[in-house]
Amino acid sequence: MPFGLLKYGISNDYPFEKEADLPLPTELKRQYDVVIIGGGGHGVATAYYLAKYHGITNVAVLEKGYLGGGNTARNTAVIRSNYLTPEGVKFYSESVKLYENLSNEFDFNIMYSQRGQLTLAHTDATVRAFRQRAEVNKHFGGGTELIDPRDVAELVPTLNLNPANLPVLAGLWHKDGATARHDAVAWGYARGATQCGVELHQVTEVTDVLVSNGRVTGVKTTRGDVNAGVVIQAVAGHSALMAQKAGFPLPLVAYPLQAMVTLPVKPFLTPLVSSSALHCYVQQTSRGEMVIGGGSDPYPLYNSRASLPLKEGLISSAVEMFPFLSEMRLLRQWAGITDMTSDYSPIMGLSPVENYYIDAGWGTWGFKATPICGKTMAELVASGGKVPELIQPFELARFDRFKQVNEMGATAASH
């Protein structure tokens, strides 16, 4: 052991005066160029790209709870781009690329770990859908291929190849699939943004949106009114309620999504594994815990309560996939409120209110999109409302024109 370390071990002095990661709270100003509602990953990422790449720093992020305490803290951190539509694949691939370099960009370790993601097919119809997804992905440069059960067994020797009497017929192997530490993503963006002068105001709830002559002028908060040139909402499960305050509806339904994690064990599972028929996915965190997630609750609810029937269903599927999990102990279980669109794609860009932009409809799949959402939403603001090409397919108006971007098959079983 180096003597330096021993010296500090017995001394009362901390080796160096470390700067606080986030500045101390300040007074809320009466005027900002940009106000971002919601201090989740999407909100702080937007602030980061605005400040760092567009020089727009008179920005406030208003968060009713604490930084990243919403779905950013609750998600199971699956990062992948093996979607079905060309629009989706292009968009999510850009996000994966940004993730790959994020630790360097922040000079802060987000523990990005590219272990590959495997989705299992148990019916011929799913095998056909997977083949299509693999081809679309390859076309856009992604690493996705269809593999047979022998390869599945080789990749995941501990997997039961006949879970619940549903034999594994094939696997969609996405070698770009990854995971990361979700809190670190929010912290990295928040730290970078505040270093450039952005203000993050936690425990500050937006209670109303001020609109005059069809144009947003500011927001009402629990700490007083704030004027703003541009307002962006990025509030996940509360998106439709927030849009209503701005005066327009969103085609969203709020469903709880539940997940859980076991006590840690030695590493045995590298890829993220998901079963399309059992609606269940299992992965091991870098700390060794087993994360278990699955489909949404069976009916809508604005409440992040967890329920026993759903937990029982998830656990029985997970035990079918990895029978020895029945010996494990649960550490935590929780739920988040997700804002679901009917086509399982987000709603991004302009709204009926001028200078009021939306980043919503992120449902059960928005963590992986955090970097690209921040980047494109910042471009939208910086260009004065010119919608970046990558997010044009996700405009709100698509619902009026029946131009949905259907990602249901590529989303429902693994987020």
Next chain:
Amino acid sequence: MKIMTCPLNGPRNISEFVYGGQVKAMPDHQNVSDTDWAHHVFYEKNDVGIVLEWWMHSPSSFWFIAERHNATDEIIRTYPADQLFKQRVDFVANEGES
């Protein structure tokens, strides 16, 4: 166990029921604009409070209406659909359309 009362079968475990969406007034399908129809199909009321919903008891395929609080999950009451819907809607394709 969460219990829902089926108007036909009485109190049952909620796992026997399937949610069928909010009850919405349907616009006249013969004379509605595409945008209004899209709104009817894709938009629901998004307040927090008591909502009117379609539910089905799957073993008996019986559809009915429930009043439920969408934040507390309290089921206020359930009743057969004919209490709200008195008239049958017949869909007829317009002449000349295929």
